[in-house]
Amino acid sequence: MAETHGTVLVTGATGHVGRHVVAGLRRAGVRVRALTRDPATAELPGDVEVVAGSQLDPPGLRRHLDGVSAAFVMLPGFDTDALTESVRVVGEHVERVVLLSSGAVRDGLPAADQPGTIAHAHAVVEEAIRATGVSWTFLRPYGFAVNTLEWAEAIRSRRPVELVRPEVPSAPVDERDIAAVAVRALTEDGHDGARYELTGPELLTPARQLAIVGEVTGRDIAWRERPAEEWARTLLGRDAADEVVAGIVAGVTDHPGVRTDTVAWVTGERAHTYREWVAAHTHDLTGPLPPVSRTDAGHVLVATWRVADAGSQRAAAAAAVDDWRDRPWPAGLLAHSVLLGTDGHTLVHYSQWTEEAALEDFRRTGRAARNAALDEAVGGIERLDAVGYRLYREALPERPFEPGAVVLVSFRTDSADTGERFVDELLRRHPATTGEESPEGMAGNHFHIAVDGSRMLNWAEFATVEAHERVVADRLQADDDVPQLVERTAGLEPMGFQRFVPYRTLYGPPAG
Numbered sequence: 001m002a003e004t005h006g007t008v009l010v011t012g013a014t015g016h017v018g019r020h021v022v023a024g025l026r027r028a029g030v031r032v033r034a035l036t037r038d039p040a041t042a043e044l045p046g047d048v049e050v051v052a053g054s055q056l057d058p059p060g061l062r063r064h065l066d067g068v069s070a071a072f073v074m075l076p077g078f079d080t081d082a083l084t085e086s087v088r089v090v091g092e093h094v095e096r097v098v099l100l101s102s103g104a105v106r107d108g109l110p111a112a113d114q115p116g117t118i119a120h121a122h123a124v125v126e127e128a129i130r131a132t133g134v135s136w137t138f139l140r141p142y143g144f145a146v147n148t149l150e151w152a153e154a155i156r157s158r159r160p161v162e163l164v165r166p167e168v169p170s171a172p173v174d175e176r177d178i179a180a181v182a183v184r185a186l187t188e189d190g191h192d193g194a195r196y197e198l199t200g201p202e203l204l205t206p207a208r209q210l211a212i213v214g215e216v217t218g219r220d221i222a223w224r225e226r227p228a229e230e231w232a233r234t235l236l237g238r239d240a241a242d243e244v245v246a247g248i249v250a251g252v253t254d255h256p257g258v259r260t261d262t263v264a265w266v267t268g269e270r271a272h273t274y275r276e277w278v279a280a281h282t283h284d285l286t287g288p289l290p291p292v293s294r295t296d297a298g299h300v301l302v303a304t305w306r307v308a309d310a311g312s313q314r315a316a317a318a319a320a321v322d323d324w325r326d327r328p329w330p331a332g333l334l335a336h337s338v339l340l341g342t343d344g345h346t347l348v349h350y351s352q353w354t355e356e357a358a359l360e361d362f363r364r365t366g367r368a369a370r371n372a373a374l375d376e377a378v379g380g381i382e383r384l385d386a387v388g389y390r391l392y393r394e395a396l397p398e399r400p401f402e403p404g405a406v407v408l409v410s411f412r413t414d415s416a417d418t419g420e421r422f423v424d425e426l427l428r429r430h431p432a433t434t435g436e437e438s439p440e441g442m443a444g445n446h447f448h449i450a451v452d453g454s455r456m457l458n459w460a461e462f463a464t465v466e467a468h469e470r471v472v473a474d475r476l477q478a479d480d481d482v483p484q485l486v487e488r489t490a491g492l493e494p495m496g497f498q499r500f501v502p503y504r505t506l507y508g509p510p511a512g
């Protein structure tokens with residue numbers, strides 16, 4: 001069969017795998033028609049033809065098949081009747097189908113005898129595709145690396161992550177690699193009738209995966225075991241039949257230790273490691289706030305910019321983040337966070353370095369070029385100041401949660417000693433020490449002392465900007481002795497506070 005020259009229909013185009021299939025086909029110069037239930041929110045590239053529909057609506061699908069020579073098909077659920085009919089409709093028009101199937105499917109067993117819901121549904125669709133007589137390729141991935149996102153909520157709110165079967169190894173596969181295989185199968189000859197079992201390159205237990213997330217993001221992430229059956233019931237809903245639950249549970253444990261090199265073999269590129277997947281998804285896992293508490297950050301630089309208006313503020317933040325894509329990441333830079341001032345003009349960069357010497361090295365070798373590129377991308381950036389700090393002490397809430405706002409409270413100090421003494425006094429009165437209830441919405445305080453002794457900075461986290469406004473209003477009415485403490489402390493001068501919302505944190509390439 002000839003290589004694909006017509007349009008390729010991508011179903012599930014807004015999904016984890018589908019988005020990368022769309023991107024890969026575009027890179028290969030292939031015309032793409034992307035199927036989504038809601039084109040308005042699909043956020044697909046402008047030059048992609050986006051059409052409204054679903055694989056679960058066969059008559060609607062028929063309208064989008066003119067000129068289509070190949071299709072990428074994924075199952076958005078287990079409604080096998082609708083999917084079988086859709087496959088039949090697609091088969092009437094196209095020459096080639098690439099199915100995102102599942103590693104759970106066993107060869108040599110009819111669909112009816114496949115163990116478990118997942119294997120059964122995918123096998124039914126595989127059989128339906130075979131019956132159409134088109135050229136087909138079945139991708140049978142095992143567990144996706146992207147399943148890690150199930151842990152994001154717990155990581156963000158600093159609760160223990162619940163691991164199902166923490167000791168059972170698997171080789172999580174990166175969605176980019178599944179898509180790369182799909183693009184090959186959609187655009188090249190030689191994949192007809194292939195059933196590709198896809199995994200990542202290394203076997204890792206869930207506990208080890210979580211440890212890697214911790215290493216990459218500089219967080220100490222606790223975990224506890226969650227019974228597989230309970231997890232499956234939450235996933236499927238209370239009314240799920242016992243055998244369906246058992247099928248999902250079996251899927252977690254049935255084939256531990258499967259690892260293939262099919263991705264590299266088909267694409268000619270090594271498969272992404274789990275570490276690389278985590279590095280590409282740290283924002284999704286941990287949110288936009290930096291890991292302020294990380295213990296390997298020996299030096300913190302807090303740099304403040306001012307721009308003309310809120311539009312420039314966002315543009316400057318985006319440019320500061322995007323610029324790292326084209327630039328070598330400096331040795332010793334652990335994480336770089338950007339925060340947006342609620343005044344619509346200020347931006348703060350919070351960068352964590354292993355040591356001051358690493359920052360100095362970057363200042364000598366890389367900073368000028370980066371600044372020039374950013375000034376070219378966004379006009380009118382005023383660089384107000386950049387102060388080097390070390391984290392001194394912290395007060396963390398008993399029940400941590402994901403903060404949505406950061407308030408930077410600064411003091412001028414005549415020495416590091418003055419700053420430290422003031423923080424020690426403050427912490428003696430802090431709810432974290434006295435056992436009093438914390439004001440509602442207050443998440444944590446991280447006190448920093450300037451390396452040159454000239455400042456103390458309180459990085460205070462709150463649930464929302466409004467929560468901080470409430471705390472300030474309540475404090476003004478209450479009998480709060482902090483203002484007196486400030487006045488009493490010789491060599492200390494308040495500089496006021498500024499409110500920020502987190503924009504984004506980028507992490508360096510992880511070691512190892």
Ligand SMILES: NC(=O)c1ccc[n+]([C@@H]2O[C@H](COP(=O)([O-])OP(=O)(O)OC[C@H]3O[C@@H](n4cnc5c(N)ncnc54)[C@H](OP(=O)(O)O)[C@@H]3O)[C@@H](O)[C@H]2O)c1
Pocket residue numbers: 012013014015016017018035036037038042054055056074075076077100101102103118140141142143144147
């Ligand atoms: N996760 C794993 O470990 C694993 C392992 C092996 C195989 N698989 C298989 O891989 C597939 C999932 O791939 P994926 O992660 O790329 O998919 P996904 O991101 O979960 O979803 C893909 C797209 O399907 C559409 N969709 C969702 N619900 C739908 C519904 N009820 N009706 C119609 N369309 C719907 C959505 O697009 P719109 O909102 O734009 O319409 C969504 O963006 C499944 O078939 C799964 O069985 C998964």
